[in-house]
Amino acid sequence: MARLKFYCDAERCIECNGCITACKNENDVPWGVNRRRVVTIKDGEQGERSLSVACMHCSDAPCAAVCPVDCFYTTEDGLVLHDKDICIGCGYCFYACPFGAPQFPQDGAFASRGKMDKCTFCAGGPEENGSSAEYKKYGRNRLAEGKLPLCAEMCATKALLAGDANVLADIYRERVIYRASSSLRRGVDLQKQNLGGNPGAGS
Protein backbone atom coordinates (compact mmCIF):
# COMPACT_ATOMS: atom_id res chain seq x y z
CA MET A 1 0.00 0.00 0.00
CA ALA A 2 0.91 3.56 -0.43
CA ARG A 3 2.26 5.50 2.48
CA LEU A 4 0.42 8.82 2.60
CA LYS A 5 2.30 11.90 3.74
CA PHE A 6 2.15 15.67 3.76
CA TYR A 7 5.04 17.77 2.62
CA CYS A 8 5.22 21.52 2.88
CA ASP A 9 7.81 23.27 0.76
CA ALA A 10 9.15 26.16 2.80
CA GLU A 11 10.59 27.74 -0.35
CA ARG A 12 7.11 28.04 -1.82
CA CYS A 13 4.78 28.70 1.11
CA ILE A 14 3.63 32.33 1.12
CA GLU A 15 1.67 32.19 4.38
CA CYS A 16 -1.68 32.82 2.72
CA ASN A 17 -3.44 30.52 5.22
CA GLY A 18 -5.55 29.15 2.38
CA CYS A 19 -4.91 25.59 3.58
CA ILE A 20 -6.43 26.42 6.98
CA THR A 21 -9.50 27.97 5.40
CA ALA A 22 -9.91 25.03 3.04
CA CYS A 23 -9.62 22.58 5.94
CA LYS A 24 -12.09 24.43 8.14
CA ASN A 25 -14.60 24.71 5.34
CA GLU A 26 -14.34 21.16 4.11
CA ASN A 27 -14.38 19.48 7.52
CA ASP A 28 -16.71 21.79 9.44
CA VAL A 29 -14.10 21.93 12.19
CA PRO A 30 -15.36 22.79 15.71
CA TRP A 31 -14.97 26.39 16.91
CA GLY A 32 -11.55 27.08 18.38
CA VAL A 33 -9.97 24.06 16.71
CA ASN A 34 -7.31 24.39 14.04
CA ARG A 35 -6.32 21.17 12.41
CA ARG A 36 -3.69 22.98 10.41
CA ARG A 37 -1.67 26.11 11.07
CA VAL A 38 0.95 28.10 9.22
CA VAL A 39 4.07 29.00 11.21
CA THR A 40 6.34 31.75 9.94
CA ILE A 41 9.90 31.96 11.14
CA LYS A 42 11.96 35.15 11.04
CA ASP A 43 8.88 37.08 10.05
CA GLY A 44 9.93 40.27 8.26
CA GLU A 45 13.61 39.43 8.40
CA GLN A 46 16.01 37.98 5.89
CA GLY A 47 15.49 34.25 5.53
CA GLU A 48 11.78 34.37 6.34
CA ARG A 49 10.12 31.02 5.76
CA SER A 50 6.64 29.69 6.32
CA LEU A 51 5.49 26.15 6.93
CA SER A 52 2.02 24.70 7.00
CA VAL A 53 1.81 22.19 9.84
CA ALA A 54 -0.78 19.57 10.70
CA CYS A 55 -0.71 15.97 11.85
CA MET A 56 2.26 14.34 10.14
CA HIS A 57 0.82 10.84 10.47
CA CYS A 58 3.97 9.47 12.13
CA SER A 59 4.90 5.84 11.60
CA ASP A 60 5.68 5.53 15.33
CA ALA A 61 3.13 7.98 16.65
CA PRO A 62 3.83 9.42 20.14
CA CYS A 63 0.14 10.34 20.55
CA ALA A 64 -0.85 6.69 20.23
CA ALA A 65 1.89 5.67 22.68
CA VAL A 66 0.75 7.93 25.52
CA CYS A 67 -3.02 7.61 24.99
CA PRO A 68 -4.53 6.13 28.20
CA VAL A 69 -7.48 4.62 26.33
CA ASP A 70 -5.67 3.53 23.14
CA CYS A 71 -8.02 5.40 20.79
CA PHE A 72 -5.54 5.75 17.89
CA TYR A 73 -5.15 3.39 14.98
CA THR A 74 -3.02 3.38 11.85
CA THR A 75 -4.70 2.70 8.51
CA GLU A 76 -3.27 0.61 5.69
CA ASP A 77 -2.17 3.86 4.05
CA GLY A 78 -0.12 4.82 7.10
CA LEU A 79 -2.60 7.42 8.37
CA VAL A 80 -2.86 7.90 12.12
CA LEU A 81 -6.56 8.30 12.89
CA HIS A 82 -8.48 8.22 16.16
CA ASP A 83 -11.84 7.08 17.44
CA LYS A 84 -13.78 9.89 19.10
CA ASP A 85 -16.09 7.38 20.77
CA ILE A 86 -13.10 6.09 22.71
CA CYS A 87 -11.26 9.39 23.31
CA ILE A 88 -11.78 10.92 26.77
CA GLY A 89 -10.17 14.29 26.06
CA CYS A 90 -7.30 13.99 28.54
CA GLY A 91 -4.85 15.96 26.37
CA TYR A 92 -1.85 13.62 26.72
CA CYS A 93 -1.56 13.30 22.92
CA PHE A 94 -1.19 17.08 22.71
CA TYR A 95 1.69 16.99 25.22
CA ALA A 96 3.44 14.18 23.36
CA CYS A 97 2.89 15.32 19.76
CA PRO A 98 6.01 16.92 18.25
CA PHE A 99 3.90 19.02 15.87
CA GLY A 100 1.14 20.29 18.14
CA ALA A 101 -1.48 18.58 15.98
CA PRO A 102 -4.12 17.40 18.50
CA GLN A 103 -6.65 20.10 19.31
CA PHE A 104 -9.40 20.26 21.92
CA PRO A 105 -12.70 22.08 21.78
CA GLN A 106 -13.78 23.49 25.13
CA ASP A 107 -16.59 21.37 26.40
CA GLY A 108 -18.15 20.43 29.70
CA ALA A 109 -17.66 21.78 33.21
CA PHE A 110 -15.07 24.50 33.94
CA ALA A 111 -14.04 24.80 30.30
CA SER A 112 -12.58 21.30 30.35
CA ARG A 113 -11.48 19.58 27.19
CA GLY A 114 -13.83 17.90 24.80
CA LYS A 115 -12.83 15.02 22.61
CA MET A 116 -9.65 15.48 20.66
CA ASP A 117 -9.82 16.69 17.07
CA LYS A 118 -7.00 16.57 14.58
CA CYS A 119 -6.18 16.33 10.89
CA THR A 120 -7.48 13.10 9.39
CA PHE A 121 -5.79 13.54 6.00
CA CYS A 122 -9.42 14.02 4.90
CA ALA A 123 -9.93 10.31 5.60
CA GLY A 124 -12.67 10.47 8.23
CA GLY A 125 -12.74 8.02 11.08
CA PRO A 126 -13.80 4.49 11.99
CA GLU A 127 -17.43 5.07 10.98
CA GLU A 128 -18.77 3.94 7.62
CA ASN A 129 -17.14 5.87 4.77
CA GLY A 130 -19.11 8.94 3.79
CA SER A 131 -21.76 8.49 6.49
CA SER A 132 -23.25 11.51 8.22
CA ALA A 133 -21.97 10.22 11.58
CA GLU A 134 -18.46 10.23 10.19
CA TYR A 135 -18.86 13.72 8.76
CA LYS A 136 -20.17 15.06 12.05
CA LYS A 137 -17.24 13.74 14.05
CA TYR A 138 -14.31 13.87 11.66
CA GLY A 139 -15.32 15.91 8.62
CA ARG A 140 -15.26 14.91 4.99
CA ASN A 141 -13.84 11.57 3.91
CA ARG A 142 -12.30 12.71 0.63
CA LEU A 143 -9.92 9.79 0.48
CA ALA A 144 -12.82 7.36 0.14
CA GLU A 145 -14.00 9.49 -2.80
CA GLY A 146 -10.58 9.14 -4.40
CA LYS A 147 -9.55 12.71 -3.60
CA LEU A 148 -6.58 14.10 -1.72
CA PRO A 149 -6.84 16.40 1.33
CA LEU A 150 -8.36 19.75 0.38
CA CYS A 151 -5.62 21.82 2.05
CA ALA A 152 -3.06 20.48 -0.44
CA GLU A 153 -5.48 20.60 -3.35
CA MET A 154 -6.22 24.27 -2.62
CA CYS A 155 -2.61 25.36 -2.10
CA ALA A 156 -2.08 28.18 -4.60
CA THR A 157 1.70 27.81 -4.86
CA LYS A 158 1.71 24.02 -4.57
CA ALA A 159 3.86 24.38 -1.50
CA LEU A 160 1.71 21.94 0.42
CA LEU A 161 1.66 18.52 -1.16
CA ALA A 162 -0.21 15.44 -0.01
CA GLY A 163 -0.03 11.93 -1.34
CA ASP A 164 2.10 8.84 -1.67
CA ALA A 165 5.46 9.44 -0.03
CA ASN A 166 7.31 8.09 -3.09
CA VAL A 167 5.59 10.48 -5.46
CA LEU A 168 6.16 13.39 -3.10
CA ALA A 169 9.81 12.45 -2.85
CA ASP A 170 10.15 12.54 -6.63
CA ILE A 171 8.54 15.97 -6.86
CA TYR A 172 10.72 17.21 -4.01
CA ARG A 173 13.86 15.89 -5.64
CA GLU A 174 13.00 17.50 -8.94
CA ARG A 175 12.39 20.83 -7.23
CA VAL A 176 15.67 20.63 -5.34
CA ILE A 177 17.58 19.96 -8.56
CA TYR A 178 15.97 22.89 -10.39
CA ARG A 179 16.52 25.18 -7.44
CA ALA A 180 20.14 24.15 -7.10
CA SER A 181 20.88 24.93 -10.73
CA SER A 182 19.05 28.26 -10.68
CA SER A 183 20.59 29.37 -7.42
CA LEU A 184 23.96 28.31 -8.72
CA ARG A 185 23.48 30.60 -11.69
CA ARG A 186 22.20 33.36 -9.46
CA GLY A 187 25.13 32.83 -7.15
CA VAL A 188 27.58 33.27 -10.00
CA ASP A 189 25.79 36.45 -11.09
CA LEU A 190 25.88 37.83 -7.56
CA GLN A 191 29.52 37.01 -7.22
CA LYS A 192 30.25 38.91 -10.41
CA GLN A 193 28.24 41.87 -9.17
CA ASN A 194 29.88 41.86 -5.80
CA LEU A 195 33.49 41.62 -6.91
CA GLY A 196 35.15 44.31 -4.88
CA GLY A 197 31.85 45.22 -3.24
CA ASN A 198 30.22 43.96 -0.07
CA PRO A 199 31.32 40.31 0.27
CA GLY A 200 28.53 39.40 2.68
CA ALA A 201 25.63 40.29 0.43
CA GLY A 202 25.86 37.27 -1.82
CA SER A 203 25.64 34.59 0.85
Add this chain to the structure above:
Amino acid sequence: MNAYGLLWGLLLALLSTAAQAQNDTPPQSGIWIPNPGADLWKAVRQRGQPEPSTTQVQGLDSNQLINVAGEKFRDWRRERFIRYAAYLLAGVPVVILLFHMLHGAMKLEPSGRKLLRFDLYDRVAHWLLATVFLFLAFTGLLLLFGRFVIVPWLGLDAFSPIASASKEGHNLFGPLFLVALLWVFLRFVARNLPAWRDIVWLLKGGGAFGGKHPSAGFFNGGEKLWFWSLAVFGLLLSLSGLLLDFPSYAPSRELLVLALVVHGAAAVILVAFSFGHIYMGTAGVEGTLEGMRDGTVDANWARQHHDQWYAEMVREGRLEALSEAQENRAETTTGQLEEGRT
Protein backbone atom coordinates in the same frame (compact mmCIF):
# COMPACT_ATOMS: atom_id res chain seq x y z
CA MET B 1 14.96 -38.13 -5.17
CA ASN B 2 17.37 -35.99 -7.04
CA ALA B 3 14.88 -35.43 -9.80
CA TYR B 4 12.28 -34.34 -7.25
CA GLY B 5 14.75 -31.95 -5.67
CA LEU B 6 15.51 -30.45 -9.05
CA LEU B 7 11.80 -30.07 -9.80
CA TRP B 8 11.15 -28.37 -6.46
CA GLY B 9 14.08 -26.06 -7.01
CA LEU B 10 12.79 -25.05 -10.41
CA LEU B 11 9.30 -24.49 -9.07
CA LEU B 12 10.62 -22.34 -6.24
CA ALA B 13 12.74 -20.31 -8.61
CA LEU B 14 9.77 -19.77 -10.90
CA LEU B 15 7.52 -18.76 -8.04
CA SER B 16 10.03 -16.33 -6.62
CA THR B 17 10.57 -14.60 -9.97
CA ALA B 18 6.80 -14.39 -10.40
CA ALA B 19 6.46 -12.87 -6.96
CA GLN B 20 9.23 -10.43 -7.76
CA ALA B 21 7.52 -9.39 -10.96
CA GLN B 22 4.32 -8.80 -9.01
CA ASN B 23 6.08 -6.77 -6.32
CA ASP B 24 7.83 -4.59 -8.86
CA THR B 25 6.91 -1.03 -8.02
CA PRO B 26 7.00 1.58 -10.77
CA PRO B 27 10.62 2.38 -11.54
CA GLN B 28 12.02 5.02 -9.23
CA SER B 29 14.80 7.37 -9.97
CA GLY B 30 17.60 8.06 -7.54
CA ILE B 31 17.68 7.23 -3.88
CA TRP B 32 14.82 6.33 -1.59
CA ILE B 33 13.54 9.24 0.52
CA PRO B 34 10.79 8.13 2.87
CA ASN B 35 9.45 11.56 3.71
CA PRO B 36 10.68 14.63 1.86
CA GLY B 37 9.84 16.76 4.87
CA ALA B 38 12.17 14.78 7.11
CA ASP B 39 15.29 16.80 6.23
CA LEU B 40 13.57 20.06 6.85
CA TRP B 41 12.10 18.99 10.18
CA LYS B 42 15.41 17.54 11.25
CA ALA B 43 17.02 20.90 10.56
CA VAL B 44 14.35 22.69 12.60
CA ARG B 45 14.80 20.25 15.46
CA GLN B 46 18.59 20.28 15.49
CA ARG B 47 19.20 23.97 15.08
CA GLY B 48 16.35 24.97 17.32
CA GLN B 49 13.52 27.10 16.13
CA PRO B 50 14.61 30.54 14.95
CA GLU B 51 13.06 33.47 16.74
CA PRO B 52 10.76 35.18 16.22
CA SER B 53 8.19 32.78 14.85
CA THR B 54 4.60 33.73 14.39
CA THR B 55 1.30 32.23 13.36
CA GLN B 56 -2.20 33.47 12.76
CA VAL B 57 -3.62 30.55 14.71
CA GLN B 58 -4.38 31.12 18.37
CA GLY B 59 -3.59 28.31 20.73
CA LEU B 60 -1.13 26.98 23.26
CA ASP B 61 2.39 27.07 21.76
CA SER B 62 0.84 27.35 18.29
CA ASN B 63 3.88 29.27 16.98
CA GLN B 64 6.26 26.43 17.88
CA LEU B 65 7.20 24.06 15.10
CA ILE B 66 8.63 21.30 17.30
CA ASN B 67 7.43 20.45 20.79
CA VAL B 68 10.64 19.69 22.64
CA ALA B 69 8.94 18.19 25.70
CA GLY B 70 6.92 15.70 23.66
CA GLU B 71 9.41 12.90 23.29
CA LYS B 72 10.54 13.28 26.91
CA PHE B 73 6.95 12.96 28.05
CA ARG B 74 6.41 9.87 25.96
CA ASP B 75 9.60 8.26 27.21
CA TRP B 76 8.80 9.13 30.82
CA ARG B 77 5.27 7.83 30.65
CA ARG B 78 5.74 4.66 28.64
CA GLU B 79 9.27 3.55 29.55
CA ARG B 80 9.60 4.70 33.14
CA PHE B 81 6.55 5.88 35.00
CA ILE B 82 4.01 3.18 34.21
CA ARG B 83 6.61 0.45 34.71
CA TYR B 84 8.12 1.64 37.99
CA ALA B 85 4.76 2.68 39.40
CA ALA B 86 3.52 -0.84 38.74
CA TYR B 87 6.59 -2.36 40.46
CA LEU B 88 6.18 -0.11 43.49
CA LEU B 89 2.44 -0.46 43.88
CA ALA B 90 2.60 -4.23 43.48
CA GLY B 91 5.74 -4.58 45.59
CA VAL B 92 4.62 -2.69 48.68
CA PRO B 93 1.55 -4.91 49.36
CA VAL B 94 3.73 -8.00 48.88
CA VAL B 95 6.24 -6.68 51.42
CA ILE B 96 3.40 -5.85 53.81
CA LEU B 97 1.92 -9.31 53.38
CA LEU B 98 5.29 -10.98 54.04
CA PHE B 99 5.79 -8.79 57.09
CA HIS B 100 2.35 -9.71 58.37
CA MET B 101 2.96 -13.42 57.83
CA LEU B 102 6.30 -13.30 59.65
CA HIS B 103 5.56 -10.78 62.34
CA GLY B 104 1.81 -11.12 62.76
CA ALA B 105 -0.48 -8.43 64.14
CA MET B 106 0.58 -6.48 67.21
CA LYS B 107 -1.81 -7.85 69.82
CA LEU B 108 -3.77 -5.79 72.28
CA GLU B 109 -4.99 -6.97 75.67
CA PRO B 110 -7.96 -4.66 76.21
CA SER B 111 -8.02 -3.03 79.62
CA GLY B 112 -11.52 -1.70 79.18
CA ARG B 113 -10.34 1.79 80.09
CA LYS B 114 -10.70 4.31 77.34
CA LEU B 115 -8.74 7.39 76.42
CA LEU B 116 -10.02 10.09 74.10
CA ARG B 117 -7.58 10.24 71.18
CA PHE B 118 -9.33 11.97 68.28
CA ASP B 119 -12.25 14.33 68.74
CA LEU B 120 -15.04 14.61 66.19
CA TYR B 121 -13.33 17.29 64.09
CA ASP B 122 -10.16 15.20 63.89
CA ARG B 123 -12.13 12.21 62.69
CA VAL B 124 -14.27 14.10 60.16
CA ALA B 125 -11.16 15.75 58.70
CA HIS B 126 -9.36 12.42 58.53
CA TRP B 127 -12.20 10.54 56.89
CA LEU B 128 -12.94 13.34 54.45
CA LEU B 129 -9.32 13.30 53.32
CA ALA B 130 -9.31 9.50 53.28
CA THR B 131 -12.44 9.30 51.14
CA VAL B 132 -11.25 11.91 48.65
CA PHE B 133 -7.79 10.33 48.57
CA LEU B 134 -9.12 6.83 47.91
CA PHE B 135 -11.47 8.08 45.20
CA LEU B 136 -8.74 10.06 43.48
CA ALA B 137 -6.24 7.22 43.82
CA PHE B 138 -8.70 4.74 42.37
CA THR B 139 -9.66 6.91 39.39
CA GLY B 140 -6.08 7.98 38.84
CA LEU B 141 -4.79 4.41 38.84
CA LEU B 142 -7.56 3.41 36.44
CA LEU B 143 -6.37 6.07 34.02
CA LEU B 144 -2.74 5.08 34.50
CA PHE B 145 -2.98 1.31 34.19
CA GLY B 146 -6.37 0.82 32.50
CA ARG B 147 -4.94 0.52 29.01
CA PHE B 148 -2.74 -2.36 30.12
CA VAL B 149 -5.03 -4.03 32.65
CA ILE B 150 -8.68 -3.28 31.84
CA VAL B 151 -8.52 -2.98 28.04
CA PRO B 152 -7.13 -6.51 27.40
CA TRP B 153 -9.82 -7.79 29.75
CA LEU B 154 -12.95 -5.78 28.83
CA GLY B 155 -11.98 -4.19 25.53
CA LEU B 156 -11.65 -0.61 24.32
CA ASP B 157 -15.36 0.12 24.08
CA ALA B 158 -16.03 -0.93 27.66
CA PHE B 159 -13.03 0.85 29.13
CA SER B 160 -13.68 4.19 27.42
CA PRO B 161 -16.74 5.17 29.51
CA ILE B 162 -14.97 3.99 32.68
CA ALA B 163 -11.95 6.09 31.81
CA SER B 164 -14.10 9.06 30.85
CA ALA B 165 -15.98 8.93 34.17
CA SER B 166 -12.66 8.53 36.00
CA LYS B 167 -11.22 11.55 34.27
CA GLU B 168 -14.25 13.76 34.91
CA GLY B 169 -14.54 12.59 38.52
CA HIS B 170 -10.83 13.00 39.12
CA ASN B 171 -10.87 16.52 37.70
CA LEU B 172 -14.03 17.58 39.54
CA PHE B 173 -13.20 16.22 42.99
CA GLY B 174 -9.47 16.90 42.76
CA PRO B 175 -9.67 20.39 44.31
CA LEU B 176 -11.53 18.93 47.31
CA PHE B 177 -8.32 17.07 48.15
CA LEU B 178 -6.53 20.36 48.76
CA VAL B 179 -9.34 21.53 51.07
CA ALA B 180 -9.31 18.28 53.06
CA LEU B 181 -5.51 18.26 53.11
CA LEU B 182 -5.34 21.78 54.54
CA TRP B 183 -7.93 20.89 57.16
CA VAL B 184 -6.06 17.77 58.22
CA PHE B 185 -2.79 19.67 58.21
CA LEU B 186 -4.11 22.44 60.45
CA ARG B 187 -5.73 20.01 62.88
CA PHE B 188 -2.80 17.62 63.18
CA VAL B 189 0.31 19.72 62.64
CA ALA B 190 0.80 20.67 66.30
CA ARG B 191 0.87 16.99 67.30
CA ASN B 192 3.26 16.14 64.46
CA LEU B 193 6.15 18.47 65.23
CA PRO B 194 9.29 16.37 64.97
CA ALA B 195 11.14 15.40 68.14
CA TRP B 196 14.40 13.58 68.83
CA ARG B 197 12.60 10.44 70.00
CA ASP B 198 10.91 10.16 66.59
CA ILE B 199 14.29 9.62 64.94
CA VAL B 200 15.11 6.95 67.52
CA TRP B 201 11.71 5.41 66.80
CA LEU B 202 12.38 5.35 63.08
CA LEU B 203 15.89 3.95 63.51
CA LYS B 204 14.49 1.14 65.61
CA GLY B 205 11.83 0.51 62.95
CA GLY B 206 9.08 1.21 65.43
CA GLY B 207 10.03 -1.79 67.52
CA ALA B 208 9.70 -4.25 64.69
CA PHE B 209 13.35 -5.29 65.09
CA GLY B 210 14.30 -4.46 68.69
CA GLY B 211 11.34 -6.25 70.26
CA LYS B 212 10.59 -3.46 72.71
CA HIS B 213 8.48 -0.51 71.65
CA PRO B 214 10.53 2.65 71.27
CA SER B 215 9.23 5.65 73.09
CA ALA B 216 6.60 7.79 71.34
CA GLY B 217 4.41 10.79 72.06
CA PHE B 218 0.93 11.38 70.70
CA PHE B 219 2.20 10.34 67.27
CA ASN B 220 5.17 8.08 66.74
CA GLY B 221 7.98 8.59 64.23
CA GLY B 222 6.28 6.55 61.55
CA GLU B 223 3.05 8.46 61.83
CA LYS B 224 4.92 11.75 61.70
CA LEU B 225 6.81 10.60 58.61
CA TRP B 226 3.47 9.79 56.97
CA PHE B 227 2.03 13.14 58.04
CA TRP B 228 4.89 15.16 56.60
CA SER B 229 5.05 13.07 53.43
CA LEU B 230 1.36 13.69 53.00
CA ALA B 231 1.84 17.40 53.59
CA VAL B 232 4.73 17.79 51.13
CA PHE B 233 3.67 15.39 48.39
CA GLY B 234 0.02 16.26 48.90
CA LEU B 235 0.77 19.92 48.31
CA LEU B 236 2.80 19.11 45.18
CA LEU B 237 -0.02 16.85 44.07
CA SER B 238 -2.64 19.55 44.61
CA LEU B 239 -0.73 22.34 42.93
CA SER B 240 0.20 20.28 39.88
CA GLY B 241 -3.36 18.93 39.79
CA LEU B 242 -4.87 22.41 39.83
CA LEU B 243 -2.72 23.38 36.86
CA LEU B 244 -3.76 20.21 35.01
CA ASP B 245 -7.38 20.92 35.88
CA PHE B 246 -7.27 24.18 33.93
CA PRO B 247 -4.99 23.42 31.00
CA SER B 248 -6.35 26.31 28.96
CA TYR B 249 -4.67 28.74 31.39
CA ALA B 250 -1.27 27.00 31.29
CA PRO B 251 1.48 29.08 29.70
CA SER B 252 3.19 26.20 27.89
CA ARG B 253 3.11 22.50 27.19
CA GLU B 254 6.43 22.02 28.95
CA LEU B 255 4.92 23.23 32.22
CA LEU B 256 1.96 20.89 31.77
CA VAL B 257 4.31 17.97 31.16
CA LEU B 258 6.31 18.94 34.26
CA ALA B 259 3.05 19.07 36.22
CA LEU B 260 2.13 15.59 34.98
CA VAL B 261 5.51 14.21 36.05
CA VAL B 262 5.28 15.79 39.52
CA HIS B 263 1.63 14.76 39.86
CA GLY B 264 2.31 11.16 38.90
CA ALA B 265 5.41 10.73 41.07
CA ALA B 266 3.84 12.34 44.15
CA ALA B 267 0.64 10.34 43.69
CA VAL B 268 2.38 6.99 43.40
CA ILE B 269 4.58 7.70 46.45
CA LEU B 270 1.53 8.65 48.52
CA VAL B 271 -0.52 5.66 47.36
CA ALA B 272 2.36 3.31 48.23
CA PHE B 273 2.70 5.00 51.63
CA SER B 274 -1.06 4.81 52.18
CA PHE B 275 -0.91 1.02 51.85
CA GLY B 276 1.37 0.99 54.88
CA HIS B 277 -0.84 3.45 56.74
CA ILE B 278 -3.98 1.44 56.05
CA TYR B 279 -2.26 -1.78 57.11
CA MET B 280 -1.00 -0.32 60.38
CA GLY B 281 -4.40 1.20 61.07
CA THR B 282 -6.35 -1.99 60.53
CA ALA B 283 -4.78 -5.44 60.47
CA GLY B 284 -1.27 -4.50 61.59
CA VAL B 285 -1.94 -3.08 65.03
CA GLU B 286 -4.96 -4.19 67.01
CA GLY B 287 -6.96 -1.39 68.58
CA THR B 288 -5.75 1.37 66.28
CA LEU B 289 -8.84 1.65 64.12
CA GLU B 290 -10.99 2.36 67.17
CA GLY B 291 -9.22 5.67 67.62
CA MET B 292 -10.35 6.95 64.24
CA ARG B 293 -13.71 5.19 64.40
CA ASP B 294 -14.94 5.96 67.91
CA GLY B 295 -12.40 8.56 68.89
CA THR B 296 -11.29 6.60 71.93
CA VAL B 297 -8.53 4.04 72.32
CA ASP B 298 -7.86 1.46 74.96
CA ALA B 299 -5.53 2.56 77.72
CA ASN B 300 -3.32 -0.44 77.13
CA TRP B 301 -3.03 0.43 73.45
CA ALA B 302 -1.82 3.87 74.45
CA ARG B 303 0.69 2.39 76.92
CA GLN B 304 1.97 0.01 74.27
CA HIS B 305 2.38 2.42 71.38
CA HIS B 306 2.42 5.93 72.78
CA ASP B 307 3.92 5.62 76.26
CA GLN B 308 4.74 9.28 76.73
CA TRP B 309 1.31 10.40 75.63
CA TYR B 310 -0.17 7.82 77.98
CA ALA B 311 1.91 9.08 80.87
CA GLU B 312 0.80 12.60 80.13
CA MET B 313 -2.84 11.58 80.02
CA VAL B 314 -2.53 9.77 83.34
CA ARG B 315 -0.85 12.81 84.90
CA GLU B 316 -3.69 14.99 83.72
CA GLY B 317 -6.26 12.49 84.95
CA ARG B 318 -7.83 12.01 81.53
CA LEU B 319 -8.41 8.29 81.97
CA GLU B 320 -12.14 7.78 82.06
CA ALA B 321 -13.59 6.80 85.39
CA LEU B 322 -14.31 3.10 85.58
CA SER B 323 -16.40 0.88 87.70
CA GLU B 324 -14.55 -1.17 90.30
CA ALA B 325 -14.93 -4.39 88.37
CA GLN B 326 -13.45 -2.85 85.28
CA GLU B 327 -10.68 -1.33 87.33
CA ASN B 328 -9.72 -4.75 88.65
CA ARG B 329 -9.75 -6.30 85.22
CA ALA B 330 -7.69 -3.47 83.84
CA GLU B 331 -5.07 -3.88 86.53
CA THR B 332 -4.74 -7.60 86.01
CA THR B 333 -4.36 -7.27 82.27
CA THR B 334 -1.85 -4.45 82.48
CA GLY B 335 -0.01 -6.49 85.04
CA GLN B 336 0.05 -9.43 82.69
CA LEU B 337 1.31 -7.24 79.93
CA GLU B 338 4.15 -5.97 82.01
CA GLU B 339 5.11 -9.49 82.97
CA GLY B 340 5.06 -10.46 79.34
CA ARG B 341 7.33 -7.60 78.46
CA THR B 342 10.02 -8.23 80.99
